[in-house]
Amino acid sequence: MHFAGVDIGSTMTKIVVIDTDGKLVSAIKGPTGPEHRRLANEVMKTALEQARLQLDDISYVVATGYGRLNVPFADRQITELTCHARGVSSLFPNVRTAIDIGGQDAKCLKINNGKLVDFVMNDKCAAGTGRFLEVVAATLGIKLEDMGAISLRSTRKVPISNFCTIFAQQEVVSHLSEGKKVEDIIAGLHDALASRVAALALRLKVEPDVVLTGGVAKNAGIVEAMKENLGGELLVPEDPLLTGAMGAALLAKELSSAAIAKGEPVPVEPRRLDKTTFFK
Amino acid sequence: MPDRSKGLSRAREIYLNRSQRARQLKAQGKKVLGYPCVYVPLEIITALDFVPYRTCGDIKEPVTEADRALPTAFCPVMRSCLDCALKAKDDFLDGVVTTHSCDPQEKTSHVWESYIEYPYFHFIDVPGTVRPESVEYYKGQLDDFRKTLESFVGKELSTDRLKAAIGLYNQQRSLVRELYELTKSAPPLISGTEIVEVVKALMSLPVSEGNELLAEVISEVKERTDGPERKPARLFVWTASLDDVDIMQMLEARANVVIDDSCGGLRAYRTDVKLADDPLDGLAHYYLEEITCARTFREATIGETSKDYAKDLQSRFGYLRRFIKEWNVNGVILLLVRYCDPFAFEMPALKDYFDSLGIPSTYIEYDYTRGALAPLRTRVEAFIETIA
Numbered sequence: 199m200h201f202a203g204v205d206i207g208s209t210m211t212k213i214v215v216i217d218t219d220g221k222l223v224s225a226i227k228g229p230t231g232p233e234h235r236r237l238a239n240e241v242m243k244t245a246l247e248q249a250r251l252q253l254d255d256i257s258y259v260v261a262t263g264y265g266r267l268n269v270p271f272a273d274r275q276i277t278e279l280t281c282h283a284r285g286v287s288s289l290f291p292n293v294r295t296a297i298d299i300g301g302q303d304a305k306c307l308k309i310n311n312g313k314l315v316d317f318v319m320n321d322k323c324a325a326g327t328g329r330f331l332e333v334v335a336a337t338l339g340i341k342l343e344d345m346g347a348i349s350l351r352s353t354r355k356v357p358i359s360n361f362c363t364i365f366a367q368q369e370v371v372s373h374l375s376e377g378k379k380v381e382d383i384i385a386g387l388h389d390a391l392a393s394r395v396a397a398l399a400l401r402l403k404v405e406p407d408v409v410l411t412g413g414v415a416k417n418a419g420i421v422e423a424m425k426e427n428l429g430g431e432l433l434v435p436e437d438p439l440l441t442g443a444m445g446a447a448l449l450a451k452e453l454s455s456a457a458i459a460k461g462e463p464v465p466v467e468p469r470r471l472d473k474t475t476f477f478k
Numbered sequence: 479m480p481d482r483s484k485g486l487s488r489a490r491e492i493y494l495n496r497s498q499r500a501r502q503l504k505a506q507g508k509k510v511l512g513y514p515c516v517y518v519p520l521e522i523i524t525a526l527d528f529v530p531y532r533t534c535g536d537i538k539e540p541v542t543e544a545d546r547a548l549p550t551a552f553c554p555v556m557r558s559c560l561d562c563a564l565k566a567k568d569d570f571l572d573g574v575v576t577t578h579s580c581d582p583q584e585k586t587s588h589v590w591e592s593y594i595e596y597p598y599f600h601f602i603d604v605p606g607t608v609r610p611e612s613v614e615y616y617k618g619q620l621d622d623f624r625k626t627l628e629s630f631v632g633k634e635l636s637t638d639r640l641k642a643a644i645g646l647y648n649q650q651r652s653l654v655r656e657l658y659e660l661t662k663s664a665p666p667l668i669s670g671t672e673i674v675e676v677v678k679a680l681m682s683l684p685v686s687e688g689n690e691l692l693a694e695v696i697s698e699v700k701e702r703t704d705g706p707e708r709k710p711a712r713l714f715v716w717t718a719s720l721d722d723v724d725i726m727q728m729l730e731a732r733a734n735v736v737i738d739d740s741c742g743g744l745r746a747y748r749t750d751v752k753l754a755d756d757p758l759d760g761l762a763h764y765y766l767e768e769i770t771c772a773r774t775f776r777e778a779t780i781g782e783t784s785k786d787y788a789k790d791l792q793s794r795f796g797y798l799r800r801f802i803k804e805w806n807v808n809g810v811i812l813l814l815v816r817y818c819d820p821f822a823f824e825m826p827a828l829k830d831y832f833d834s835l836g837i838p839s840t841y842i843e844y845d846y847t848r849g850a851l852a853p854l855r856t857r858v859e860a861f862i863e864t865i866a
Contacts, residue, residue: 264856279860303853314864316840319857 199257201454202245203281203446204272206230206238206265209301209328210413213245214443215256220288220451224249225440230265238269239471253471257464258454260446264302271469276449278442283307283314285445286409289435294405297424298441299395299414301328306399318401325361326394328414334387337367338380345384349419352385361394385419392423404428411438485698486672489691492679493723499683500531501570509572509631514559516746516769517577517604519620519761524685525643526627526635532681533568535559537722537846547589553582553817554846555719560586563594573598573630575623580773580820598630607775608767617762624758640757646685647751653692654680654747660699661736662805665708668699670715670735670743671726677742678721709734710866714801716740716828717813718772718821725844728851729811732862737805739770739798748797770797772824788834794824795831802837809865810839811858815846838865 200223205212211230215223226245231237238261246253253271261272262281269275278298286296287309296307304326308316320326335342356378360366366387373383391414408430414420415438425432435441457464481487492499500510511523512533523530535558544561562568573596576587584601591599602619605612628634657676660667676695680688699705711733719741720726729735738744749768754760766774778786778793801807810832814821825841832839840861844850 277856277860277863279856280863314860316838316864317857317860319853 201450203443205443206263212443258450260450281445285441287312298412346418349384352381356386358390388423396427485694493675496682521643651747669706812841814843
């Protein structure tokens, strides 16, 4: 028996397939794009190919993330907050606080014994999210994935005072025209983002172990800036993008066992890898 | 098949087309007074033979006209309310009565008065605390209001008529409370969404017609077999005002909203006006002390150098304990409107209060537009996943 977690984020779609022992069988990441309603099935096909499985081999599918309602082959939708909490706990059993910085939102989760107990999310604003870094990388003409390494070369961080993505971008341009070094500007931006997210996290009580996840956690400069702003150690999973999908897969496994114990059919309904359509 | 001219169907019809009855009454020669806030004593309006009509914003209408009169980073409800007024949506009104229930409403009132000419416009000042001298001052404000309205209509307000109006509104309050008794069961017999429709209908009708509607709704709901489904959570919603079903429907997709403290819900009906020898005493006490809006501060003790936080929490929020217990609530939604300072300032203390009761609570914020609902849905669902 196998179980799948499908995490459709605003920027990236992630799928994790696990087996009965909870062991990872396949993990796929791809851009979500504007067509995610039609692409979830394609990403799932790739994940199944990698795992050498058929859809019928999957007994339960949990969909999560921003696009969770657009996964027609899912048996259940669960929010990314619950899934992240579960996924992070499977990797770090002592986690009490998880901070996830994604493409369009940042969230802080309080976790107790592997269960989500409280959370905060940023409010409808790009400041403190991956989008903030994307916009600035484009302005600076550098690749998003290079930002972390470049910022670590900084010797004199340029303070960025604006939290608003648009105003911060203007501030970056004015620093460039003053001849400030790119690495110092990026280091300043990372600090601005980290202080914004840390302020969000401090609305809840931040207790160790603290884990940082989400695409932005791949940026080494952000990880350092977050450590500084939170004043403590920070754990980062090997692949910080996959925790939501991992949690969804683990919850799929639990839900499947619970359904079987109650004598309910698994999968809940016959499934096909259809595209989502607005017309029934 | 329910009778569509009665009860819940009729409430929904009025909710969807709420000015219909006021326009009819206007055509028959009645005078209609608009009011945007719960702190306007409708008893005085009714006793002088006016029809009170609550002026609301419209969550579905993009704010355009109000931009020329109000700042953009400002209470979106008042912005929408003024926008609707500038667009002449309620062009049948003979006058408007506003209050200083919060600064945005006070500022908006003056703009409102200067941009639109009404035959009658009156502003009531409302003190921010419930100290004895505040109640006295507020009573003076109500007396001023009475006098201007008397001179506008050209007749005097008799004590007997005012007492009779208080009686009718107390009857409405007790009927609304009776309706909320029907959400105590699991599943509740009436949904939070339906309650929003009924209460908004009450704010669109003369008091006696509202009372008839309530009686119909109550007898229909008691007998119904098509009530709400049982959901994994029973929620209490605390908010400034809920005048549209969209948010309620979003909450009720995963939960039963069984009780609230909201304009557009129970707030205006929680207790009765006490009949005093001078009815204005009863009204001043009721509106200032009994209406539980975050704009009024209720400290436990006055004049002490060191405050007891737990006592203050009890004094400010103690009335909520009964809601949690009697309605068997297992989660609290603190729903903030963006830029609403009075409710935002209250929130940390209120969260502490619910923590002290051992009840999980979460806060969500929206900007009084429908576009804000998708990210809120994730928060609400995640909250329900943690409590259910």
